[in-house]
Amino acid sequence: MKVKVFCLLAVFVFLLTACAPKSTEPEVVAEVDAMCMGAASGDEISMLYQWSGQEEERLNQILRPLVDTCGIVIKPESTRDQAVLDTRVTAGNPPDIAFWNVTQLNQYKDSLKAMDELGATKEAYIAGAIDPGVIDGRWIGLPVKSDIKTIIWYSPKNFEAAGYMVPTTWEELETLVEKMVADGKVPWSMGMESGDATGWTGSDFLQDILLVQQGPEYVMNIINGSVAYDDAGVKAAYELYGKWAADPKYTVGGAEGTLSTNFNDAILKVFSDPPEAYMVKQSGFAGGTITTQYPDFVFGEDYDFFVIPGAKGLQGGSDWMMAFSDKPAVKALVSYLSSPEGGAAWAKASFDLSPNKGAAGNYTDVSLIKKAEAFYSAEGFTPDIGDTIPGGFGSAEWTAIVNFLNGENLEDALSKAAGVQAEALGK
Amino acid sequence: MASRPVPKIMKQGKFAPWFYLAPALILMFFFIVYPMFNTIGLSFRDSNGEGSAATLCKEEQACWGVFENYRYALTGEIDKTSISAAWKSFWISSFGNTIKWIFLMVSGTVIIGLLFAKLVDGIKHEGLAKAILFMPMAISFVGAGVIWKFVYNYGTQRVQIGILNAIITALGGEPVSFLTATGLNTIALVVVGTWMWTGFCMTILSSSLKSVPEEILEAARVDGANEWHVFTRIIIPIIMPTIIVVITTMVINVLKQFDIVYVMTGGNFHTDVIANRMYTEMYINYNTGRGTAIAVILIMAVLPFIYINIKRFMAQEEMR
Numbered sequence: 001m002k003v004k005v006f007c008l009l010a011v012f013v014f015l016l017t018a019c020a021p022k023s024t025e026p027e028v029v030a031e032v033d034a035m036c037m038g039a040a041s042g043d044e045i046s047m048l049y050q051w052s053g054q055e056e057e058r059l060n061q062i063l064r065p066l067v068d069t070c071g072i073v074i075k076p077e078s079t080r081d082q083a084v085l086d087t088r089v090t091a092g093n094p095p096d097i098a099f100w101n102v103t104q105l106n107q108y109k110d111s112l113k114a115m116d117e118l119g120a121t122k123e124a125y126i127a128g129a130i131d132p133g134v135i136d137g138r139w140i141g142l143p144v145k146s147d148i149k150t151i152i153w154y155s156p157k158n159f160e161a162a163g164y165m166v167p168t169t170w171e172e173l174e175t176l177v178e179k180m181v182a183d184g185k186v187p188w189s190m191g192m193e194s195g196d197a198t199g200w201t202g203s204d205f206l207q208d209i210l211l212v213q214q215g216p217e218y219v220m221n222i223i224n225g226s227v228a229y230d231d232a233g234v235k236a237a238y239e240l241y242g243k244w245a246a247d248p249k250y251t252v253g254g255a256e257g258t259l260s261t262n263f264n265d266a267i268l269k270v271f272s273d274p275p276e277a278y279m280v281k282q283s284g285f286a287g288g289t290i291t292t293q294y295p296d297f298v299f300g301e302d303y304d305f306f307v308i309p310g311a312k313g314l315q316g317g318s319d320w321m322m323a324f325s326d327k328p329a330v331k332a333l334v335s336y337l338s339s340p341e342g343g344a345a346w347a348k349a350s351f352d353l354s355p356n357k358g359a360a361g362n363y364t365d366v367s368l369i370k371k372a373e374a375f376y377s378a379e380g381f382t383p384d385i386g387d388t389i390p391g392g393f394g395s396a397e398w399t400a401i402v403n404f405l406n407g408e409n410l411e412d413a414l415s416k417a418a419g420v421q422a423e424a425l426g427k
Numbered sequence: 428m429a430s431r432p433v434p435k436i437m438k439q440g441k442f443a444p445w446f447y448l449a450p451a452l453i454l455m456f457f458f459i460v461y462p463m464f465n466t467i468g469l470s471f472r473d474s475n476g477e478g479s480a481a482t483l484c485k486e487e488q489a490c491w492g493v494f495e496n497y498r499y500a501l502t503g504e505i506d507k508t509s510i511s512a513a514w515k516s517f518w519i520s521s522f523g524n525t526i527k528w529i530f531l532m533v534s535g536t537v538i539i540g541l542l543f544a545k546l547v548d549g550i551k552h553e554g555l556a557k558a559i560l561f562m563p564m565a566i567s568f569v570g571a572g573v574i575w576k577f578v579y580n581y582g583t584q585r586v587q588i589g590i591l592n593a594i595i596t597a598l599g600g601e602p603v604s605f606l607t608a609t610g611l612n613t614i615a616l617v618v619v620g621t622w623m624w625t626g627f628c629m630t631i632l633s634s635s636l637k638s639v640p641e642e643i644l645e646a647a648r649v650d651g652a653n654e655w656h657v658f659t660r661i662i663i664p665i666i667m668p669t670i671i672v673v674i675t676t677m678v679i680n681v682l683k684q685f686d687i688v689y690v691m692t693g694g695n696f697h698t699d700v701i702a703n704r705m706y707t708e709m710y711i712n713y714n715t716g717r718g719t720a721i722a723v724i725l726i727m728a729v730l731p732f733i734y735i736n737i738k739r740f741m742a743q744e745e746m747r
Binding site for chain 2: 257392395
């Protein structure tokens with residue numbers, strides 16, 4: 001009998017050591033148990049996310065330790081169509097795990113499992129990172145892939161050639177813009193066309209102006225409804241934005257150019273030869289757009305970014321992981337991703353930033369290291385206004401921006417959006 | 428013919444026909460009838476499909492009780508400050524745009540289709556000419572939208588990659604932002620729809636042109652009618668039933684028009700149409716009540732044309 005048990009154990013340990021050859025035997029069993037949370041080999045997790053190609057490879061690289069150790073089988077489905085997720089959740093057939101936006105946390109709050117019950121710990125995240133994922137007191141979303149939005153991309157070579165310096169205060173930025181215009185150069189490339197989501201580039205820009213002119217508290221007050229969207233502060237931000245985004249002296253192509261140029265094309269206009277513009281305000285992903293078009297470009301020489309000077313409380317967006325199931329394999333996934341190892345794996349995969357503390361210091365990509373610096377030293381974060389207010393405010397905000405640039409009176413455009421804001425927040 | 432007794436095996440009982448129809452009826456019930464009634468039910472409920480729509484009403488604001496979603500669907504886009512503002516905003520609302528689509532696209536496809544069918548009738552390369560006009564039908568709507576987005580592309584500097592603006596600038600003009608200029612943009616989108624559907628109308632009208640008896644046309648010509656008279660006074664009245672079927676089919680098509688608008692402008696710049704607005708409410712604003720109310724209005728708008736088509740079809744069956 002003893003011999004039999006010993007044989008079984010030996011075989012078991014042998015199998016496990018085959019998976020993780022570096023560790024010593026007894027530790028392996030404990031580690032595997034801790035990591036797999038009782039998930040058996042062959043357990044499946046169905047997943048829905050928007051990533052494909054290289055992004056999907058990076059995710060697989062991050063999840064590989066979990067898959068290899070526990071034998072969990074990932075059943076992924078990649079789509080950019082939000083209606084797919086919505087239909088499946090409404091029909092009672094959701095995936096076990098979805099990676100989507102913060103809006104969906106609010107939308108599906110009743111079907112989502114609480115993260116602390118799945119084995120995640122709040123302490124694993126940098127301050128404030130998980131706040132948008134706490135809805136009605138329940139923590140239901142794991143911020144996995146973060147990006148900073150409050151940055152401006154430029155070409156150091158072009159700046160040098162024209163004798164411009166990176167501004168360190170908002171006043172310097174405004175002076176620089178005016179100086180470029182006086183030199184007969186176009187400072188901004190602001191193209192925002194994005195199909196049925198046209199306008200989001202503008203709403204990001206406007207929120208950054210609000211963060212500079214009014215501060216993060218004001219933005220949070222718009223989100224909770226105590227400041228109406230047609231308040232004087234919002235109007236002032238729109239006026240400055242309109243001055244830049246609708247005039248061909250300030251932006252490529254004037255209002256028509258802003259409205260009909262695709263946001264990706266707008267990024268590239270700053271790096272064309274000769275450049276059509278000198279700066280583009282865009283989230284962290286712009287670096288990928290630039291290097292896809294110009295693979296030889298070197299970060300810091302050919303392209304670089306600076307954090308918008310004077311912005312208090314950066315805009316940071318995250319992709320959120322949400323769980324519709326609490327089976328052991330899902331628990332294993334949640335606890336792995338929220339562990340220091342999961343954070344480190346995320347950073348090493350160069351899959352944007354991770355708010356997991358374990359990610360710090362593990363980035364390898366130069367531009368990510370610079371982004372991480374801004375990310376970890378930020379005074380705080382404000383969520384996207386449009387994403388956070390429920391009930392159609394997001395698209396109302398875009399409509400206001402698009403119609404304002406297309407010639408509608410500012411008061412009319414803002415009062416319609418303010419109406420939707422009031423309705424959505426029950427004011 | 429003397430009547431002979433029908434063999435028993437050829438006779439059907441009362442239930443046998445239903446038995447044969449059952450698979451189709453069951454499928455129709457689950458995929459058409461049930462969703463339709465469910466949609467109607469949801470249109471009287473709130474944004475989650477839970478409470479009654481009447482609970483959405485706000486004090487001191489217009490309210491239609493349980494029809495609240497319909498109030499939003501019908502009047503939400505209208506600027507109610509003055510009559511002239513309401514009139515102006517109606518014509519750039521999704522309803523006004525859909526009406527523009529119906530008039531421009533249905534008349535465009537039917538007239539061009541009919542003229543083309545008549546002009547190529549009997550010429551040497553008739554098949555080839557018709558095939559070319561029919562070709563866009565083989566492209567998906569989304570594909571056509573992407574192609575035409577390039578055609579209308581507005582370049583911000585020296586190079587115009589959109590063919591229309593390349594021609595305009597080559598001739599010394601200023602580039603035009605076709606898709607953002609309100610008024611012009613809906614027409615630009617209708618052109619895409621017309622480009623796609625003219626071939627369809629042409630094919631059907633061409634086949635009915637060929638069924639017009641040659642003797643009648645000969646008789647008219649002998650009596651001294653010129654070709655224009657033959658076409659307007661004889662051919663068109665004879666093929667009128669077909670023209671009506673084509674018109675009603677096209678109206679239904681246009682009412683459902685979604686893809687071109689969604690792909691090319693996303694309903695922005697005042698180009699929204701009913702079907703795209705339904706999608707926006709449903710899947711961007713997640714408001715089931717409003718989305719389904721718009722869907723029901725769309726069904727109501729389509730029903731009369733389906734009725735005309737069915738009546739026409741039954742009349743034809745009877746003539747056989």
